[in-house]
Amino acid sequence: MAVDPAVTAILVLVYVAITLVLGYLGYKKTLHAEDYLLAGRDTHPVIIALSYGATFISTSAIVGFGGVAANLGMGLIWLTVFNIGIGILLAFVLFGKKTREKGAETGALTFPDLMGKIFRSPKLQLISGIIILLGMPLYTAAVLIGGARFLETTLSISFS
Missing domain, CATH: 1.20.5 (Single alpha-helices involved in coiled-coils or other helix-helix interfaces)
Known part of the structure; x- marks a missing residue:
């Protein structure tokens, strides 16, 4: 087609x-730096959790794990279940509330900002910012390529 x-x-x-x-x-x-945050930091935690989950369960998790499972066996799907189910649950139950509280308490707007303020280390803030700066384009590329390959196969659209 x-x-x-x-x-x-x-x-x-x-x-x-x-x-x-x-x-x-x-x-x-x-108008203010906090306005760059989702809904000016007034978003309900459930919405943040769903946003995180949707980001985490992106193309790399669904298409990537599905493709590997097709090659190596469906038993590998349990890796996805544990990674998504338990990983997200632990992230929010153990770390989510405290991270949000610390972010509001310190006035941190980003994760590197939070790390720098909690540990009083501008160097840690810089290093974590650089890691994110380098890692996000790679992650984004993986997600976009995975989505494009999925569309290529599903809709018979050329990848190029």
């Missing part, structure tokens, strides 16, 4: 237009 390039171009332009409008509306409501 061939996809019409004109339809693809129109969909991309609509998506970009919506993204630009939403970005501009968000920009107009941003």
Whole structure:
């Protein structure tokens, strides 16, 4: 099944237009540094948990583990169950509340900021920021490639 390039171009332009409008509306409501946080730090913890879970259970977890399980055997799916189920549960039950409290207490806006303030170490803040700066593009690339490969297989769309 061939996809019409004109339809693809129109969909991309609509998506970009919506993204630009939403970005501009968000920009107009941003007055302070805390406004850059999701809902100005007034988001309910359950929403944050769902956001974290959706990020964690992204293409790399679902498509990646599924692909490996298809090659190595379905028993590997238990790795996904434990990783997602227990990993997310532990992250929120053991660390989530305390991390949020410490973030609000110290006024930290980012994880590197929190690390630097808790341990009173600008060097630790810099190092954790650099790790995130280097790691996030790699993670994002893996997620986008995984999603593109999934679409390629599912919808018979060329990866390129």
